[in-house]
Amino acid sequence: METLLAPGGQALLLGNEAIVRGALEAGVHFISCYPGTPSSEVADTFARLKEECAEDAPAYDLEYSVNEKVALELACGASLAGAQSLCTMKHVGLNVAADPLFTSAYIGLPGGLVLLSADDPGCHSSQNEQDNRAYARFAQTPLFEPASAEEARLMTRAAFTLSRQLEQPVILRSTTRVSHLRGAVKLEPLPEKPVELAEFKREPGRFVPVPQVALKRHRVLAAQMGKARTAAEESPFNRISWPKEGGNPLGIIASGPARNYLADALHELGLEEQIAVFELGQTWPLPEKKLEAFLRDCKGVLVLEEGAALLENDLRSLANRLAASEEKGSESLAAIAGKDTGLTEFGEYSTSLVRQRLERWLANSAPDLAAKISSTQFGADRAAKGAACAESAPKEQLAARPPNLCAGCAHRAVYFAAREIFGDEAHYSSDIGCYTLGLLPPLRTADFLVCMGSSITAGSGFARASGKMVVAFIGDSTFFHSGMSGLANAVFNRHNLLLVILDNGTTAMTGHQPNPGMLQESLGSDATHLDIEAIVRALGVRHCEKVKALNLKKVQNTLKNLAQEQGVRVLIAEEPCVLYARRSLGRRRQRVASFHRQNDEARSCLAKLACPAFRMRGDALEVDHSLCGGCLVCMQVAPNAIKAKNR
Amino acid sequence: MEKPAGAKRLRIFFAGVGGQGTLTASRLLAQTALDAGVEAVGGEVHGMAQRGGVVESALLLGGWRSPRLDLGEADVLLGFEPLETLRALVYLRPGGAVFSSSDALAPLAVALGKASYPELGKIQSEVRKVASQCHFFPCRELGQKAGAVQSGNTVLLGALCASGLLAFGPDALKAAIGKYLPPKIQESNLRAVDLGVQALASAQ
Numbered sequence: 001m002e003t004l005l006a007p008g009g010q011a012l013l014l015g016n017e018a019i020v021r022g023a024l025e026a027g028v029h030f031i032s033c034y035p036g037t038p039s040s041e042v043a044d045t046f047a048r049l050k051e052e053c054a055e056d057a058p059a060y061d062l063e064y065s066v067n068e069k070v071a072l073e074l075a076c077g078a079s080l081a082g083a084q085s086l087c088t089m090k091h092v093g094l095n096v097a098a099d100p101l102f103t104s105a106y107i108g109l110p111g112g113l114v115l116l117s118a119d120d121p122g123c124h125s126s127q128n129e130q131d132n133r134a135y136a137r138f139a140q141t142p143l144f145e146p147a148s149a150e151e152a153r154l155m156t157r158a159a160f161t162l163s164r165q166l167e168q169p170v171i172l173r174s175t176t177r178v179s180h181l182r183g184a185v186k187l188e189p190l191p192e193k194p195v196e197l198a199e200f201k202r203e204p205g206r207f208v209p210v211p212q213v214a215l216k217r218h219r220v221l222a223a224q225m226g227k228a229r230t231a232a233e234e235s236p237f238n239r240i241s242w243p244k245e246g247g248n249p250l251g252i253i254a255s256g257p258a259r260n261y262l263a264d265a266l267h268e269l270g271l272e273e274q275i276a277v278f279e280l281g282q283t284w285p286l287p288e289k290k291l292e293a294f295l296r297d298c299k300g301v302l303v304l305e306e307g308a309a310l311l312e313n314d315l316r317s318l319a320n321r322l323a324a325s326e327e328k329g330s331e332s333l334a335a336i337a338g339k340d341t342g343l344t345e346f347g348e349y350s351t352s353l354v355r356q357r358l359e360r361w362l363a364n365s366a367p368d369l370a371a372k373i374s375s376t377q378f379g380a381d382r383a384a385k386g387a388a389c390a391e392s393a394p395k396e397q398l399a400a401r402p403p404n405l406c407a408g409c410a411h412r413a414v415y416f417a418a419r420e421i422f423g424d425e426a427h428y429s430s431d432i433g434c435y436t437l438g439l440l441p442p443l444r445t446a447d448f449l450v451c452m453g454s455s456i457t458a459g460s461g462f463a464r465a466s467g468k469m470v471v472a473f474i475g476d477s478t479f480f481h482s483g484m485s486g487l488a489n490a491v492f493n494r495h496n497l498l499l500v501i502l503d504n505g506t507t508a509m510t511g512h513q514p515n516p517g518m519l520q521e522s523l524g525s526d527a528t529h530l531d532i533e534a535i536v537r538a539l540g541v542r543h544c545e546k547v548k549a550l551n552l553k554k555v556q557n558t559l560k561n562l563a564q565e566q567g568v569r570v571l572i573a574e575e576p577c578v579l580y581a582r583r584s585l586g587r588r589r590q591r592v593a594s595f596h597r598q599n600d601e602a603r604s605c606l607a608k609l610a611c612p613a614f615r616m617r618g619d620a621l622e623v624d625h626s627l628c629g630g631c632l633v634c635m636q637v638a639p640n641a642i643k644a645k646n647r
Numbered sequence: 648m649e650k651p652a653g654a655k656r657l658r659i660f661f662a663g664v665g666g667q668g669t670l671t672a673s674r675l676l677a678q679t680a681l682d683a684g685v686e687a688v689g690g691e692v693h694g695m696a697q698r699g700g701v702v703e704s705a706l707l708l709g710g711w712r713s714p715r716l717d718l719g720e721a722d723v724l725l726g727f728e729p730l731e732t733l734r735a736l737v738y739l740r741p742g743g744a745v746f747s748s749s750d751a752l753a754p755l756a757v758a759l760g761k762a763s764y765p766e767l768g769k770i771q772s773e774v775r776k777v778a779s780q781c782h783f784f785p786c787r788e789l790g791q792k793a794g795a796v797q798s799g800n801t802v803l804l805g806a807l808c809a810s811g812l813l814a815f816g817p818d819a820l821k822a823a824i825g826k827y828l829p830p831k832i833q834e835s836n837l838r839a840v841d842l843g844v845q846a847l848a849s850a851q
Contacts, residue, residue, distance in 0.1 A: 012687070014691075148688070177713075181688055181714035182688065182689035182690075183687070184687065260713035263712045350717035351713050351720065352717040398730060398733060398734050398762075398765070399754045399762035400754065400762070401664065401754045404755065607759065610755060614758050
């Protein structure tokens with residue numbers, strides 16, 4: 001029996017899987033997504049359940065949309081039609097989807113809609129670490145922030161309930177640590193029969209936001225958020241634990257995943273019973289009454305939140321408002337500390353970081369408690385611990401293992417060809433996917449990158465402003481995501497750009513999700529293949545060539561020919577992702593490369609390709625055949641040193 | 648969720664190279680702990696960070712809430728590759744325990760002549776400076792002996808479970824293997840547990 005469909009019990013689940021379970025328990029009808037780390041496992045799990053457990057899985061519609069804006073609009077449409085909808089994306093995806101988010105909050109969504117924004121503090125796999133809690137404030141949506149797998153399940157359910165009740169979109173915000181933690185989850189029963197769709201009643205005065213309607217709906221939104229605030233006041237996810245001794249204690253208000261670090265740090269310091277802790281999990285709108293009471297009952301308050309000082313600023317503004325409205329001024333309110341204690345807005349928090357800042361804060365606001373710490377076991381250990389940490393740091397630089405394009409990856413062939421031909425003469429405009437790794441030496445084929453789809457547009461702008469040659473690289477999924485509009489613009493505005501579409505037939509970086517470029521045989525009967533070459537030509541590109549990416553000579557010659565032309569030129573380099581071909585298409589290349597001469601050509605090939613299957617055995621270069629992807633690009637680069645042989 | 652009494656808090660750091668099965672091993676141990684009634688939270692990093700690079704995960708037992716380990720916090724370091732054991736040593740608290748494979752997987756930078764691979768003896772002496780106990784096992788060879796190279800990771804898990812550091816022993820690990828691993832790899836993994844237990848016993 002599939003754990004995620006079990007009727008009860010307990011399971012060890014990934015945070016993202018717990019979100020799936022929560023949505024299933026809520027009776028989700030419709031899921032749309034654009035994949036992106038760390039959000040991808042949510043939709044992928046729904047896809048897997050549909051494929052592997054069709055008989056047992058509840059009925060739901062799932063789609064991989066071409067981008068986040070499209071995905072959110074689909075979910076809005078489904079929710080207008082009364083379906084409980086879930087839309088998943090990574091944090092930067094919400095920038096793309098911001099347009100429907102703002103206006104859907106105005107018109108409201110009868111079926112309910114939960115939007116998963118998976119943030120990435122620490123930039124584990126992202127181009128920025130933006131804090132999407134700001135979107136809840138900006139677009140006026142309720143916000144839930146789980147910190148554990150169990151909370152991920154519970155809050156997903158609660159988000160659906162609140163969304164349906166208020167008919168408003170609700171944001172569920174996870175972070176990399178929450179999406180990718182693994183923890184115990186209680187399984188509660190799944191609905192026995194499908195939840196009924198909410199009825200759509202034609203009401204253009206609500207659902208068609210022409211200016212007069214929009215102005216009216218803005219006020220309705222404010223009223224709905226008032227109700228959401230009341231819900232937050234009563235939410236079990238916003239809870240206070242008071243010290244046993246009572247009195248007028250010090251307090252900490254902690255939000256989202258920072259609550260974990262706080263709990264562990266207080267345990268280490270032995271202060272679990274000494275400080276009042278206000279845990280915020282349903283974090284927007286803020287439960288202002290409850291917070292006000294906390295500010296009055298504590299003698300000092302520290303605000304703990306990973307990322308921007310959003311909660312802290314809101315609390316300071318709340319305290320100012322309260323102080324202005326009473327005669328005694330701010331005397332009865334706790335002093336608020338936050339980022340000024342050295343709690344950074346950069347990167348991820350950790351238990352150590354939180355513990356150190358807590359100690360700093362306590363030293364100022366409660367010297368008696370601070371003194372207790374230094375007498376604990378932990379306090380005595382600390383100096384030794386710090387010294388030993390520094391001691392155990394390797395003295396010399398250890399051989400690094402930077403991420404690298406896989407052995408057998410066709411991107412390497414195209415990048416090698418481009419660098420051989422254009423060297424530093426061209427400027428390379430890169431995009432988002434595995435192929436961003438082209439930035440690493442020796443390939444060095446990424447000079448700038450802004451966001452999804454910007455290879456074409458930022459490349460066009462760079463070429464126009466500088467008059468220099470720009471070679472842009474984009475993958476197939478990114479081309480469908482937001483490359484097509486940029487290409488239409490490049491043709492329309494007569495830009496000068498050589499665009500290479502690296503078509504590996506899948507969304508490789510995030511785990512091989514479908515996109516319209518995927519072969520029909522892989523898409524099955526639920527989706528239709530779109531031909532990239534036909535689209536490029538239909539967008540008005542006159543110089544468009546398609547090559548097999550592993551045919552090095554052909555790639556090089558075509559690039560040279562296209563470089564002679566002016567205007568928008570497109571090379572489509574086709575070759576399935578080597579991992580996808582092996583795992584999903586059952587295609588494993590039958591030959592592998594072998595060095596048969598240890599000459600300069602061999603060494604130069606190693607230096608120019610840096611394929612991870614190359615290794616040294618003693619003084620000799622060899623190919624690790626368990627890693628070799630069989631692309632045989634190295635054989636084309638070094639024909640006198642490398643031969644193919646059967647696997 | 649109920650808090651099992653008496654389960655000591657313990658933080659374990661796993662380090663390996665992409666494709667070695669580091670995450671699978673940490674999941675198996677997490678599942679073992681949970682079935683043994685020990686609270687467990689694991690932390691993994693997916694995506695770009697793991698392509699051909701270093702893979703790290705964490706398992707925190709006995710009531711910790713955060714899935715993340717910072718420098719000097721790990722009670723136990725499990726290294727599936729010696730260079731990664733050395734790289735991850737900063738995560739170990741002084742006096743912690745290290746269980747590591749002694750089989751090297753040289754990074755590409757070594758083949759490119761841009762870096763050298765440290766001698767195993769040097770790695771071991773660095774580890775001994777911080778750890779109160781450390782064990783290096785030829786996991787590839789032991790895995791092969793168990794029936795599949797990939798089960799080499801389970802040798803380390805077996806040794807850890809036999810060390811007495813955890814609230815459960817090798818039998819709990821075996822039960823989890825029987826419950827959660829695909830049937831065709833169960834036998835080799837069960838043998839790997841025994842080999843890990845034996846390897847630890849003969850080292851002590």
